Amino acid sequence: MRSGLRYPADMQKITIRRPDDWHLHLRDGAMLRAVLPETTRHFARAIIMPNLVPPVVTARDALAYRERIMAALPEEATFQPLMTLYLTEGTDPADVAAAAASGLVTAVKLYPAGATTNSHGGVRDLAKVMPVLEKMAEIGLPLCTHGEVTTPEVDIFDREAVFIDTVLAPLRRRLPDLRVVMEHITTEEGVAYAAEGGDSLGATITTHHLIINRNHILAGGIRPHYYCLPVAKREKHRLALRRAATSGSPRYFLGTDSAPHVDALKEHACGCAGCFTATNTMSLLAHVFDEEGALDRLEGFASLNGPAFYRLPVNPGTVTLEKHAEPCTWPEKIQAEPGPVTVFQPGFPVHWHVVS
Ligand code: NCD
Ligand code: ZN
Numbered sequence: 001m002r003s004g005l006r007y008p009a010d011m012q013k014i015t016i017r018r019p020d021d022w023h024l025h026l027r028d029g030a031m032l033r034a035v036l037p038e039t040t041r042h043f044a045r046a047i048i049m050p051n052l053v054p055p056v057v058t059a060r061d062a063l064a065y066r067e068r069i070m071a072a073l074p075e076e077a078t079f080q081p082l083m084t085l086y087l088t089e090g091t092d093p094a095d096v097a098a099a100a101a102s103g104l105v106t107a108v109k110l111y112p113a114g115a116t117t118n119s120h121g122g123v124r125d126l127a128k129v130m131p132v133l134e135k136m137a138e139i140g141l142p143l144c145t146h147g148e149v150t151t152p153e154v155d156i157f158d159r160e161a162v163f164i165d166t167v168l169a170p171l172r173r174r175l176p177d178l179r180v181v182m183e184h185i186t187t188e189e190g191v192a193y194a195a196e197g198g199d200s201l202g203a204t205i206t207t208h209h210l211i212i213n214r215n216h217i218l219a220g221g222i223r224p225h226y227y228c229l230p231v232a233k234r235e236k237h238r239l240a241l242r243r244a245a246t247s248g249s250p251r252y253f254l255g256t257d258s259a260p261h262v263d264a265l266k267e268h269a270c271g272c273a274g275c276f277t278a279t280n281t282m283s284l285l286a287h288v289f290d291e292e293g294a295l296d297r298l299e300g301f302a303s304l305n306g307p308a309f310y311r312l313p314v315n316p317g318t319v320t321l322e323k324h325a326e327p328c329t330w331p332e333k334i335q336a337e338p339g340p341v342t343v344f345q346p347g348f349p350v351h352w353h354v355v356s
Contacts, residue, residue: 014298017314017315018317019319022047023046023204023257024039024048024049024256024258025049025259026048026049028052031260031262033072034336034341035276036069036073040078041354044079046081047106050084050085052118055121056084056086057091059085062099062104066081082107083104084107086109087109092132096132106142108132109145112150115149115229137175142179142202143180143181145163147163147185169193176200180197180200183204184205184255185203186232188237191241191243195249197251202306203244203253204253206257207254208226209238210242210245211288211347216347225342227274228274245289245301246288251305252305253302254285256281257275258277258281260336262340263340263342275344276344279334282319283352283353284344284350321352321353322355323351
């Protein structure tokens with residue numbers, strides 16, 4: 001039995017501060033309009049990923065994208081998009097500094113070129129972006145990292161661990177003041193590195209990586225809706241992520257990485273990476289934390305640790321979840337104008353309902 005458990009094991013109701021999503025893909029246009037309500041229903045803020053086509057590179061791009069998001073908000077929604085810039089080898093440190101100073105951007109995103117969806121404009125040579133990173137270290141602007149190397153010789157299941165050893169650790173030794181978020185960690189190596197990183201390091205964990213391992217994608221047939229990047233790893237890594245998320249450590253916080261793609265592009269000979277979890281994340285997380293006997297730590301993971309890292313206030317509102325005998329239902333698909341988007345299915349009944 002862990003000490004400090006505030007809620008009895010048969011706890012049927014929990015109220016937490018309104019959560020935030022520290023890693024979210026909203027896309028643009030009709031897809032943005034279709035998926036945004038799925039996030040604003042429960043979340044007060046989200047770090048908005050900049051990997052649009054073309055990407056959100058400059059302060060001007062971020063301002064225009066922010067306006068499109070605000071224009072797409074459902075009526076009565078109170079939601080704050082926290083904008084990010086997509087780091088390229090041409091990024092101007094002064095533009096980044098001005099965007100940060102004005103409050104327009106909350107972080108800069110590093111995509112190693114070729115690592116994931118729309119990352120071809122990302123960084124090939126870290127030396128070329130050092131002036132930007134030095135400026136960010138100076139002003140305290142966080143760098144969100146897609147932590148995978150793209151070297152073809154490195155096995156896809158090892159890309160995160162190799163990134164930590166060959167890119168992240170040397171970068172942080174060189175720029176110890178740089179504030180870094182290890183986005184969507186998927187391995188015990190990621191968990192361990194984040195644990196030792198001190199206050200300048202945070203790590204987001206997705207909902208789906210707490211639920212699936214690589215067997216879910218590959219055993220008994222290829223299941224494209226479980227394919228995402230970084231790809232889910234062995235069971236021991238999923239268990240390490242569960243221990244980290246429910247540990248109460250302030251290093252780990254929720255970043256759903258909810259990443260909508262239309263079914264036609266997921267169920268495809270070369271299917272897109274991404275799981276769409278915006279709709280049911282809070283129910284799924286309550287289920288996972290309940291299973292781990294850690295419901296008292298859900299609030300830290302979903303609502304407190306992220307704001308603490310980003311130096312933002314916690315949200316004023318709350319959400320309440322109740323465990324009902326009836327399992328939750330949610331739409332199998334979100335009907336977006338470009339086509340249906342399949343909602344992540346955990347493969348087991350979930351009894352935690354968001355009631356208010
Ligand atoms: C994301 C996407 O589709 O934009 N896909 C994913 O599998 N997570 C990109 C990313 O965050 O890697
Ligand atoms: Zn992502």
